[in-house]
Amino acid sequence: MKLPLADGRTARRWAWQTLRAHRGRLAAMMLLFGLATVVGLVGPQILGRIVDGVVAGTTTERIDLLAGAFLVVLVANALLLRAARMRATLLGEHLLAESREGVVGHALRLPLGTVESAGTGDLLSRATTDVDRLDFAIRNAAPEITTALITVLLTGTAMVLTSPLLACGMLIAVPLMVFSTRWYYPRSLPTLRRVMAGWADVQSSTHESVEGARTVAALRLGGRRIARNEQALDSAVTAECRHRGLLTVWLPCLELSYVLPIGAILLIGGWAYWGGSVEIGTVITVVLYAQAMSNPFDELFRRLEELQTGYTALQRILGVNQVPTAAAERQELDGSRDLVVRDARFAYREDREVLHGIDLTVPAGQRLVVVGPSGAGKSTLGRLIAGISRPTSGSVAFGRTEIADLPPEQLRGEVVLLTQEQHIFACTLRDNLALPDQDFTDGQLTDALKAVGLQEWLRSLPDGLDTVLGAGGHPVPASRAQQLALARVLLADPHTVVLDEATSLLDNATSRELEQALATLLDGRTVIAIAHRLHSARNADRVAVMSDGRIVELGSHDELLAAGGSYAELYRVAQPS
Numbered sequence: 057m058k059l060p061l062a063d064g065r066t067a068r069r070w071a072w073q074t075l076r077a078h079r080g081r082l083a084a085m086m087l088l089f090g091l092a093t094v095v096g097l098v099g100p101q102i103l104g105r106i107v108d109g110v111v112a113g114t115t116t117e118r119i120d121l122l123a124g125a126f127l128v129v130l131v132a133n134a135l136l137l138r139a140a141r142m143r144a145t146l147l148g149e150h151l152l153a154e155s156r157e158g159v160v161g162h163a164l165r166l167p168l169g170t171v172e173s174a175g176t177g178d179l180l181s182r183a184t185t186d187v188d189r190l191d192f193a194i195r196n197a198a199p200e201i202t203t204a205l206i207t208v209l210l211t212g213t214a215m216v217l218t219s220p221l222l223a224c225g226m227l228i229a230v231p232l233m234v235f236s237t238r239w240y241y242p243r244s245l246p247t248l249r250r251v252m253a254g255w256a257d258v259q260s261s262t263h264e265s266v267e268g269a270r271t272v273a274a275l276r277l278g279g280r281r282i283a284r285n286e287q288a289l290d291s292a293v294t295a296e297c298r299h300r301g302l303l304t305v306w307l308p309c310l311e312l313s314y315v316l317p318i319g320a321i322l323l324i325g326g327w328a329y330w331g332g333s334v335e336i337g338t339v340i341t342v343v344l345y346a347q348a349m350s351n352p353f354d355e356l357f358r359r360l361e362e363l364q365t366g367y368t369a370l371q372r373i374l375g376v377n378q379v380p381t382a383a384a385e386r387q388e389l390d391g392s393r394d395l396v397v398r399d400a401r402f403a404y405r406e407d408r409e410v411l412h413g414i415d416l417t418v419p420a421g422q423r424l425v426v427v428g429p430s431g432a433g434k435s436t437l438g439r440l441i442a443g444i445s446r447p448t449s450g451s452v453a454f455g456r457t458e459i460a461d462l463p464p465e466q467l468r469g470e471v472v473l474l475t476q477e478q479h480i481f482a483c484t485l486r487d488n489l490a491l492p493d494q495d496f497t498d499g500q501l502t503d504a505l506k507a508v509g510l511q512e513w514l515r516s517l518p519d520g521l522d523t524v525l526g527a528g529g530h531p532v533p534a535s536r537a538q539q540l541a542l543a544r545v546l547l548a549d550p551h552t553v554v555l556d557e558a559t560s561l562l563d564n565a566t567s568r569e570l571e572q573a574l575a576t577l578l579d580g581r582t583v584i585a586i587a588h589r590l591h592s593a594r595n596a597d598r599v600a601v602m603s604d605g606r607i608v609e610l611g612s613h614d615e616l617l618a619a620g621g622s623y624a625e626l627y628r629v630a631q632p633s
């Protein structure tokens with residue numbers, strides 16, 4: 057499943073509601089930009105008067121007065137612009153914080169299965185790069201466009217008021233601007249979407265390679281990962297080139313449309329001056345206005361481009377909000393902690409079902425070991441029981457409460473899945489063990505570590521529980537990470553634990569030792585242990601044998617041995633001869 061893109065209406069509604077919510081700040085910003093622009097427009101008028109004054113032979117005092125006024129205008133314009141930009145930055149920061157908090161908050165409430173299937177890279181790029189793009193657009197593009205629009209409007213008006221005849225020279229720019237822009241925009245929007253999706257894919261692919269670096273190295277998948285990255289880069293670069301190609305046509309057309317009016321005004325001005333219908337100062341004022349307009353026009357079009365990028369980024373950000381989150385309300389379980397799986401089916405891809413109707417009941421407190429050949433669907437069943445994925449049809453419940461409907465915070469207190477891959481966060485051992493919103497005493501943390509056989513290791517750490525682990529800190533080998541993860545489970549204290557080869561990275565002796573210790577520690581809890589090593593099956597209450605997405609045998613170790621089916625065969629093969 058790919059993360060969706062919000063449609064134009066949703067994006068515009070968000071922009072409208074957000075701007076409405078900040079209308080006070082927005083109005084102050086616009087007012088300051090408007091004032092700065094109006095003050096800026098007085099400058100050319102004063103210069104025109106100075107020229108006319110010199111031509112008419114006015115006094116030095118009057119010229120000095122006009123020059124002083126020009127200086128005051130310049131300073132006032134700079135101060136107003138500074139205040140306006142400050143307001144724009146503040147507004148941008150508010151909107152940035154809101155959109156980033158919104159997307160991160162929503163992403164944290166997404167069901168894990170959804171995040172996994174959408175790819176964490178895409179989500180990451182939406183929460184970081186796209187939020188930055190939106191920030192850039194709000195902070196830079198929006199105020200600059202506002203200023204540019206006001207400047208163009210007011211300068212145009214001033215120009216027409218100064219000399220309607222000369223102002224006609226501006227019209228020569230209109231066809232070039234309109235046609236080139238109408239050609240550019242419909243082509244650039246889809247291209248921009250491809251550019252962003254392309255870079256998100258590059259980020260995603262790089263992220264996956266780095267994340268799975270150990271697996272890549274172990275299975276010598278380096279070549280394949282590089283090829284995948286190059287493919288992602290290729291499509292990103294192709295989209296980027298297409299976008300640049302569009303710009304190389306559009307931008308020169310714009311440049312030309314700024315220069316042509318000045319030439320036209322000078323021509324009309326020259327003709328009108330010789331005809332005696334305008335003063336030279338008026339021509340200079342209008343030319344200065346025309347020149348003053350080229351900058352805001354240039355700014356306007358370039359910033360519209362940034363605004364368009366921001367708009368596409370906004371569609372990507374809001375797309376995350378359209379993915380339904382897990383339930384937020386705590387649910388009262390109906391008292392039963394029995395695990396009840398009814399005709400559960402599951403497909404990672406629509407066209408390929410991997411679980412074909414699982415029926416299973418595990419009474420609370422029982423230990424079930426799931427065995428079967430690779431690809432039989434054991435881990436997938438474990439993920440459904442842990443509420444990470446929702447069955448495509450059928451039900452996986454505690455009593456009558458669907459596990460996938462439980463909000464994440466509650467879910468982790470009910471059931472925990474432990475796989476062979478465990479993440480160690482770059483923080484202290486204490487923070488690595490403690491779960492959010494839960495305070496544990498040092499005694500509780502030490503007891504949990506002791507229970508999983510990490511007492512000696514804890515003693516060897518330079519700062520005990522405050523030792524910083526993970527990237528840049530004290531190294532934690534994968535097998536130790538598994539033990540730490542088991543300690544986390546003990547602290548989380550769920551009534552059901554799914555162990556998916558959770559001790560596979562430990563050597564045989566340590567694994568046996570730990571499993572024996574765990575048997576005592578997990579006593580009283582429901583344990584679903586997905587196992588490759590059959591030694592753990594002997595002590596289980598029941599064993600389920602899976603094959604090709606179905607449970608083909610279910611019973612105690614002795615019953616299944618006596619039945620002489622596939623379990624008996626697996627067991628016989630696993631015994632040392």
Ligand SMILES: Nc1ncnc2c1ncn2[C@@H]1O[C@H](COP(=O)(O)OP(=O)(O)OP(=O)(O)O)[C@@H](O)[C@H]1O
Pocket residue numbers: 404405410428429430431432433434435436437
């Ligand atoms: N993320 C995924 N996307 C698509 N297909 C998947 C995914 N994970 C597993 N599968 C497929 O689902 C089927 C069941 O896989 P699963 O990992 O549940 O089996 P398993 O019995 O746990 O195997 P193993 O013992 O090798 O882990 C396999 O055909 C596998 O290729």
